[in-house]
Amino acid sequence: MVLMTNSPAPSLNRLSVPELLEHSRALCTPLLREAIGRLATPLDSVASYHFGWTDRDGRPVEEYGGKAVRPALALLSAQAVNASPSTGATGGAAVELIHNFSLLHDDFMDGDETRRHRATSWKVFGPAQAILVGDALFTLATEVLLESPHHSDIETADAARAVHQVTSATRKLIDGQAQDISFEHRDRVSVEECREMEGNKTGALLACASSIGAILAGADDDTADSLDRFGHHLGLAFQAVDDLLGIWGTTEITGKPHWGDLRQRKKSLPVSAALAEGGQASRRLAELLATAEGRGEEDESKLAERAALIEKAGGRAWTQDEAGRQYKTALAALDEVAMPDSVREQFTELAQFIVHRKN
Amino acid sequence: MVLMTNSPAPSLNRLSVPELLEHSRALCTPLLREAIGRLATPLDSVASYHFGWTDRDGRPVEEYGGKAVRPALALLSAQAVNASPSTGATGGAAVELIHNFSLLHDDFMDGDETRRHRATSWKVFGPAQAILVGDALFTLATEVLLESPHHSDIETADAARAVHQVTSATRKLIDGQAQDISFEHRDRVSVEECREMEGNKTGALLACASSIGAILAGADDDTADSLDRFGHHLGLAFQAVDDLLGIWGTTEITGKPHWGDLRQRKKSLPVSAALAEGGQASRRLAELLATAEGRGEEDESKLAERAALIEKAGGRAWTQDEAGRQYKTALAALDEVAMPDSVREQFTELAQFIVHRKN
Numbered sequence: 001m002v003l004m005t006n007s008p009a010p011s012l013n014r015l016s017v018p019e020l021l022e023h024s025r026a027l028c029t030p031l032l033r034e035a036i037g038r039l040a041t042p043l044d045s046v047a048s049y050h051f052g053w054t055d056r057d058g059r060p061v062e063e064y065g066g067k068a069v070r071p072a073l074a075l076l077s078a079q080a081v082n083a084s085p086s087t088g089a090t091g092g093a094a095v096e097l098i099h100n101f102s103l104l105h106d107d108f109m110d111g112d113e114t115r116r117h118r119a120t121s122w123k124v125f126g127p128a129q130a131i132l133v134g135d136a137l138f139t140l141a142t143e144v145l146l147e148s149p150h151h152s153d154i155e156t157a158d159a160a161r162a163v164h165q166v167t168s169a170t171r172k173l174i175d176g177q178a179q180d181i182s183f184e185h186r187d188r189v190s191v192e193e194c195r196e197m198e199g200n201k202t203g204a205l206l207a208c209a210s211s212i213g214a215i216l217a218g219a220d221d222d223t224a225d226s227l228d229r230f231g232h233h234l235g236l237a238f239q240a241v242d243d244l245l246g247i248w249g250t251t252e253i254t255g256k257p258h259w260g261d262l263r264q265r266k267k268s269l270p271v272s273a274a275l276a277e278g279g280q281a282s283r284r285l286a287e288l289l290a291t292a293e294g295r296g297e298e299d300e301s302k303l304a305e306r307a308a309l310i311e312k313a314g315g316r317a318w319t320q321d322e323a324g325r326q327y328k329t330a331l332a333a334l335d336e337v338a339m340p341d342s343v344r345e346q347f348t349e350l351a352q353f354i355v356h357r358k359n
Numbered sequence: 360m361v362l363m364t365n366s367p368a369p370s371l372n373r374l375s376v377p378e379l380l381e382h383s384r385a386l387c388t389p390l391l392r393e394a395i396g397r398l399a400t401p402l403d404s405v406a407s408y409h410f411g412w413t414d415r416d417g418r419p420v421e422e423y424g425g426k427a428v429r430p431a432l433a434l435l436s437a438q439a440v441n442a443s444p445s446t447g448a449t450g451g452a453a454v455e456l457i458h459n460f461s462l463l464h465d466d467f468m469d470g471d472e473t474r475r476h477r478a479t480s481w482k483v484f485g486p487a488q489a490i491l492v493g494d495a496l497f498t499l500a501t502e503v504l505l506e507s508p509h510h511s512d513i514e515t516a517d518a519a520r521a522v523h524q525v526t527s528a529t530r531k532l533i534d535g536q537a538q539d540i541s542f543e544h545r546d547r548v549s550v551e552e553c554r555e556m557e558g559n560k561t562g563a564l565l566a567c568a569s570s571i572g573a574i575l576a577g578a579d580d581d582t583a584d585s586l587d588r589f590g591h592h593l594g595l596a597f598q599a600v601d602d603l604l605g606i607w608g609t610t611e612i613t614g615k616p617h618w619g620d621l622r623q624r625k626k627s628l629p630v631s632a633a634l635a636e637g638g639q640a641s642r643r644l645a646e647l648l649a650t651a652e653g654r655g656e657e658d659e660s661k662l663a664e665r666a667a668l669i670e671k672a673g674g675r676a677w678t679q680d681e682a683g684r685q686y687k688t689a690l691a692a693l694d695e696v697a698m699p700d701s702v703r704e705q706f707t708e709l710a711q712f713i714v715h716r717k718n
Contacts, residue, residue: 040538043537127467128468135494139529146522156519157516160505163501163505164506175398175399
C-alpha cells in the first residue's frame with residue numbers, strides 16, 4: 001500500500017482545500033480503522049458509529065466524519081519539513097483519535113444529543129459505552145504513535161516526543177472542558193478567561209496537529225514551537241468562528257441546534273465581549289443572564305432577544321475581528337519556519353478556509 | 360529529597376507486608392501529589408478527594424488511599440533487577456494513576472455510591488467532574504513516565520516502553536470493564552469468559568505493576584515477560600478473592616455494600632462456577648437469575664438465598680481453590696527470573712497477603 005511506505009512526498013500544492021481535506025481523510029482513515037479494529041466488541045461498533053462509518057445497527061453508511069482539519073494540518077506539518085505523508089498520517093490519526101475521545105466524553109457531559117446530524121453516541125448506546133469508547137480512543141492514540149517506529153522511519157525518541165506532546169495537549173483539553181463547564185454556572189466571564197479556556201479546549205489540539213508531523217520527523221524545537229504557535233492561534237480563530245456559528249449558525253448546515261450555545265448558557269466569546277462593552281444593551285444582557293432559567297429551559301423568543309442584545313453590544317462584530325486577529329498572528333508564527341512555498345500556501349489556504357467556514 | 364535520587368537501593372527484605380505497603384505508599388505519594396498539583400481547579404480538588412487526601416470541602420484528612428498493592432509490586436519489580444527505588448516509585452505512581460482513572464470511571468458506570476468507606480467522587484462532585492478527573496489521571500500517568508528521564512537515570516526508550524506497556528494494560532482494562540457490564544445483562548457466563556474478563560480487568564494492571572519497574576530499568580524482554588505473567592496470575596488470584604469478598608465480605612471491613620456483587624447482578628467467578636456445576640442448587644440458582652429483578656431492586660432475603668445456593672453448588676469453594684491455583688502459577692512465573700532471594704521472598708509474602716486478605 002503506497003500510502004504507508006515512506007515513498008517521496010507527492011506535492012500537495014495543486015490541491016484545493018476540499019481536495020486537501022479529502023486527501024488527508026483518505027490517508028488517515030485506514031490507520032483509524034485499523035486502530036478501532038483492535039477494540040473488543042461492542043466498543044468497536046460504538047466507535048464505528050461515532051466516526052460515521054456505520055449506523056446504530058452496524059450497517060455501513062456513506063462516511064461523514066467531520067471536516068478532517070486536524071489530519072490536514074498534521075499532513076502539512078510533515079510536509080513542511082519534507083517528511084513523508086505516512087509520517088503526517090500517523091500524527092493525524094493520533095490527533096483525530098484524541099479529538100474524538102474528547103467529543104465522546106464532552107457530548108455526554110454537556111448533554112448534547114446531536115452531532116454531525118446524528119444522535120450522539122451516549123444517546124444511542126448509553127453513557128457507559130460512550131465513556132469507555134472515549135477512554136479506548138485515548139489509548140489507541142498512544143499506541144498508534146509508539147508502534148509507528150516498527151513500520152516506518154519514525155525514530156522511537158520522536159514517537160515518545162509526539163506522545164508527550166499529544167498527552168500535554170489532552171490535559172489542556174481536559175482543563176478547558178472543566179473551565180467551560182464551570183463558566184456555565186457563572187453570570188459573567190471575562191474575555192481573557194474565555195480566551196484561555198478556548199486556548200485549552202481548541203487551541204491545544206490544533207497546535208498539536210500543526211506540529212506533530214514535524215515532531216515525528218525529528219524537527220528541531222524551534223520549528224516545532226513555531227508550528228505549535230501557528231496551530232494555537234489558528235485554534236483560537238477556529239473557535240471564534242465556532243462561537244459565532246454556535247449562536248448564529250444555521251442548523252441545517254452546522255448539524256447543531258439553533259442558538260445552542262445560548263441555550264446551554266455557554267460563556268463564549270460573543271457573550272463575554274458583549275458583557276465587557278458596558279453600554280445599554282450590554283447591561284440589559286447582564287440582567288437577563290443573571291435571572292435566566294436553567295440550562296435548556298428557555299423558549300426561543302428569550303434566546304432570540306439575548307442573541308440580538310449580544311449583537312447590539314458589539315459581541316458579534318468583536319468576535320469576527322478576533323478571528324481575523326488570531327488568523328494574522330497564526331500566519332506570523334508560520335513565517336518563522338522555513339518551508340517549501342507550496343506548503344506555506346496550503347497552510348494559509350486552510351487557515352482562510354477555517355476562518356471563513358459556515359459550519 | 361533522598362527518595363527521588365538514584366541512591367543505592369536500601370534492602371526491603373526486613374519489611375513486613377504492611378511495612379512494605381506503607382513504604383511503597385510513602386515513596387509514591389509525593390509523585391502522585393506533584394502530578395495532581397498540575398491539574399486546573401477544580402479538577403485538583405476532586406482528585407485529592409478521590410485519593411483520600413482531603414474531604415469534600417478540601418480539608419486535609421488522615422490519608423486512606425487503598426492498599427498500595429500496585430506501588431509495592433512496582434517497587435519490587437525494580438528491586439528484582441537491582442534498580443533504584445525511585446525507578447520503582449515512578450512506575451508505581453503511573454500504575455496508581457491508571458488504577459484510579461479506572462476507579463473514577465467505573466464507579467460512575469457501575470452506579471457505585473461508596474468506595475473506601477466514603478461517597479464516590481461522582482456522587483459528591485457529579486459525573487462530569489469524575490469523568491474529567493479520570494481522563495486527567497490517565498494523561499498524568501503518561502507524563503510521569505515520559506518526564507522521568509529528565510530527573511533520573513531512566514532512558515527515554517525505556518520510558519517509551521513503559522508507556523506502551525501501561526497503555527496496552529489500560530486498553531485491556533477498558534475491554535474488561537465492557538465485558539463486565541455486558542455480563543450483567545446475561546443470565547449465564549462461563550467460567551472461561553469470566554476469567555478472561557477478570558484477566559483484562561484486574562490481571563492486566565497487576566501484570567503491568569509487577570514488571571514496570573524492571574522495564575524502566577531496561578530489563579530484557581524475557582525478564583519483563585515473566586514478571587508480567589507473575590502479575591497476571593497474581594491479579595487473577597486477587598480478583599478471585601475480591602469476588603469472594605464481593606459476596607461474603609463484611610461491609611465494616613471492605614467498605615463496600617453487603618452482597619454488593621449479587622445486588623449488581625455481577626457474573627463473578629463464584630456465580631459462574633456455581634452455574635457450571637449443574638446440580639440441584641445450581642439449577643435453582645439459574646432459575647432465580649433468569650427471573651431476577653433489575654439491578655439493586657431485590658431485598659436482602661433474596662440475595663441471601665442466592666448466596667446460599669452459590670455456596671451449596673460449590674461456587675465459593677471452587678473460587679477459593681482458584682485463588683490458590685492462580686497463586687501457584689504466579690509463583691512459578693516468578694521462578695523464571697533470577698533475582699535476589701530477599702526480593703523473591705517479599706514478592707511471595709505480598710502474594711500470600713493478597714490471597715489471604717479480608718478486605
